[in-house]
Amino acid sequence: MSHDVFEDELRARLLGATEAEAPAFHDIDTAEVLGTGRRIVRRRRMAAVGGTLAAVTVLGAGSWAVLDGTTNRAADEIPATRSSGPQVAPDVVSVSLPAGDGGAVPVYTVHLERRTGRVTVASVSAAGTATDLGDVGRVPADRPSAVYATVSHDPFVAVGVVPADAEQLMPRFTGGDLGGVSTEEGALPTTTWKAFLVHSEKSPADADLTGLDWAGGGRVFDEGGRQLPSAGLGDRTVYLDTAGGEVGVVTADGSARSPLSSTPAGDPPHVTTAVKQDGRPTVTTTALVLPIDAQDVLVEAAPGATLRSSDTAPLFDGAGLAVVAVVEGPDSAVPAVARVRWTVDGAARDWTPSG
Numbered sequence: 001m002s003h004d005v006f007e008d009e010l011r012a013r014l015l016g017a018t019e020a021e022a023p024a025f026h027d028i029d030t031a032e033v034l035g036t037g038r039r040i041v042r043r044r045r046m047a048a049v050g051g052t053l054a055a056v057t058v059l060g061a062g063s064w065a066v067l068d069g070t071t072n073r074a075a076d077e078i079p080a081t082r083s084s085g086p087q088v089a090p091d092v093v094s095v096s097l098p099a100g101d102g103g104a105v106p107v108y109t110v111h112l113e114r115r116t117g118r119v120t121v122a123s124v125s126a127a128g129t130a131t132d133l134g135d136v137g138r139v140p141a142d143r144p145s146a147v148y149a150t151v152s153h154d155p156f157v158a159v160g161v162v163p164a165d166a167e168q169l170m171p172r173f174t175g176g177d178l179g180g181v182s183t184e185e186g187a188l189p190t191t192t193w194k195a196f197l198v199h200s201e202k203s204p205a206d207a208d209l210t211g212l213d214w215a216g217g218g219r220v221f222d223e224g225g226r227q228l229p230s231a232g233l234g235d236r237t238v239y240l241d242t243a244g245g246e247v248g249v250v251t252a253d254g255s256a257r258s259p260l261s262s263t264p265a266g267d268p269p270h271v272t273t274a275v276k277q278d279g280r281p282t283v284t285t286t287a288l289v290l291p292i293d294a295q296d297v298l299v300e301a302a303p304g305a306t307l308r309s310s311d312t313a314p315l316f317d318g319a320g321l322a323v324v325a326v327v328e329g330p331d332s333a334v335p336a337v338a339r340v341r342w343t344v345d346g347a348a349r350d351w352t353p354s355g
Helices: 005-020 030-035
Strands: 041-048 056-059 064-067 092-098 107-113 118-124 130-138 147-153 156-163 168-174 180-187 193-200 208-216 219-222 230-233 236-241 246-251 254-259 270-275 283-290 295-301 306-314 321-328 337-344 347-351
Touching (some): 092 180, 107 193, 118 147, 118 156, 130 156, 147 208, 156 208, 168 246, 208 236, 219 236, 230 321, 236 283, 236 321, 246 283, 254 270, 283 337, 295 306, 295 321
Antiparallel strands (some): 056 270, 064 254, 092 107, 107 118, 118 130, 130 147, 156 193, 168 208, 180 193, 208 219, 236 246, 246 254, 270 283, 283 321, 306 321, 337 347
16 A cells, blocks of 8 residues: 555544544544545456457457456555545445556546435546546436446546446447456445446547446346346346347356347347367357247357357347357367257248358
């Protein structure tokens, strides 16, 4: 932990107060008071495919991967900074999230007014300058949902609030190549919400966070809290977001998505993601959505690959039949799934992944 003059001053004032009022406040622990001001931050990494991030690949142009490389850090040191910024009312809970690693990065504090659901954000630059960035939106009291806003373009930063039980966030961006993207998450104490912050390697001037889904408990929801056509199959969840224009799969390693616009005519919506660990064969997850009345589904693995599992389940609201195939190997450019066969009303159908 770096030396912090402001913390020393706060410690001295706490000690002074307890000495002056010793009969009434004989059990105050200044270290505990200071320690409880630190937030646990969850971190995730994302990358637009075209490259590979931590040996996770999403196959398909325009696809995205979100890795669950989450670590719980109880000592993400957010520098205490004196400022003349806005005062926070007692009914407001807050969490501060850094837009990067190390000490010399901007810090964004997300405030939630519990009574009204109003979300605001303020920032403190690396130089210590405080700025009130205003309203992000309001979260409703009657249903889980999400609010968010892009608050900086140089560097690119977006912040928001989602339900605390959201296990995976699937943001959508427009306006250029962001490069590698990271998210920070922090609980908003005494509420059922948490804040998140997204920052990126690159900062195109017109980049924007324009959509957000989240997953939890084998289901996927859109930013308004509506459950999307989704189905949990073991530790994987398949979903279809027609309004957002994507099909996706959520796994223990993160999530992967592919735009519906890139699906060739006649092919089922599908997405494939592969995870490679040192010394172990590549594990590929292929998810697709077939017609709800599809039957006799059969997945064929590529030569040299092993089909570890193949499962089906109807999507919520009857929007289709989700199929998830998990294949081990081959460690080559050959698609792990060679073919998927099914029938509809007795008529044979099949899909062959492109290389």
